[in-house]
Amino acid sequence: MDILRRNTDYALRLMVNLARKEPGEPVSTRVLADEEDVSYQIACKLMQRLQGAGLVKSCMGPKGGFRLSRRPARVSLLYIVDAIQGRMSLNRCLLSDQACPRWTDCTMRAGLQKLQRRMEEYLGNTTLEQLSKARLQLRRTLKKGTRRK
Numbered sequence: 635m636d637i638l639r640r641n642t643d644y645a646l647r648l649m650v651n652l653a654r655k656e657p658g659e660p661v662s663t664r665v666l667a668d669e670e671d672v673s674y675q676i677a678c679k680l681m682q683r684l685q686g687a688g689l690v691k692s693c694m695g696p697k698g699g700f701r702l703s704r705r706p707a708r709v710s711l712l713y714i715v716d717a718i719q720g721r722m723s724l725n726r727c728l729l730s731d732q733a734c735p736r737w738t739d740c741t742m743r744a745g746l747q748k749l750q751r752r753m754e755e756y757l758g759n760t761t762l763e764q765l766s767k768a769r770l771q772l773r774r775t776l777k778k779g780t781r782r783k
Contacts, residue, residue, distance in 0.1 A: 637753070642718045644672045645680045649714055650769060652690065653706035653762040660699035680718065687717035706763035715757060724750050 638646075647670040655661050667677035681700050684690045689709060690700045702709065715722055724746050727734040737743060 637722055637724065638715065639719050641676065641680060642715055644670070644676060645684060645718045646711065646714055646765075648672065648677060648680060649684065649689065649702075649709070649762055650765045652700065652702050653709075653766040654769070655701070657705075658701055660693035660697065660701045662699040665699070683718055684714070687713070689714065689717060702762070706766055707761050709762045710758050711760045711762075711765070712754060712757035722753070724753070 648666050651666055651670055652661060663677050663681050664674060666672070666681070667674045670677075672680075681690060681692075685692055685700070688703055691703045692698070692700055721729075723729050725742075727737060727740065727743055728746055728750050731737050734740065734743075
């Protein structure tokens with residue numbers, strides 16, 4: 635079972651790519667899809683959902699495309715995940731008390747709730763800016779490693 639679905643992974647990659655671009659400069663869906671190895675059709679659907687969630691803005695015209703609607707430091711991964719796949723849950727029982735008749739005496743529920751909170755806290759505190767910087771650092775490190783050989 636994947637907690638982050640495939641389309642969510644794609645959306646995160648597309649958003650990190652946008653975070654690396656010049657602020658306010660629109661990027662076409664075709665360019666984003668090519669650079670992130672996402673099919674164009676899926677990228678189009680994801681960009682529409684991200685726009686619907688207010689995370690990106692669409693710019694029309696021959697040099698149009700998408701740009702972030704806020705600074706990368708103000709966009710958490712949790713917000714992107716929620717926009718694409720809805721609230722993530724480790725187990726159905728965490729969605730509501732009525733989801734499982736055993737919720738009052740379940741020995742697993744408290745531990746799952748704790749893990750769920752940690753996961754949400756991590757995603758909520760991690761921003762596009764942080765991932766963008768980490769990606770840049772990783773590429774620099776990899777580039778240095780290839781020069782030495």
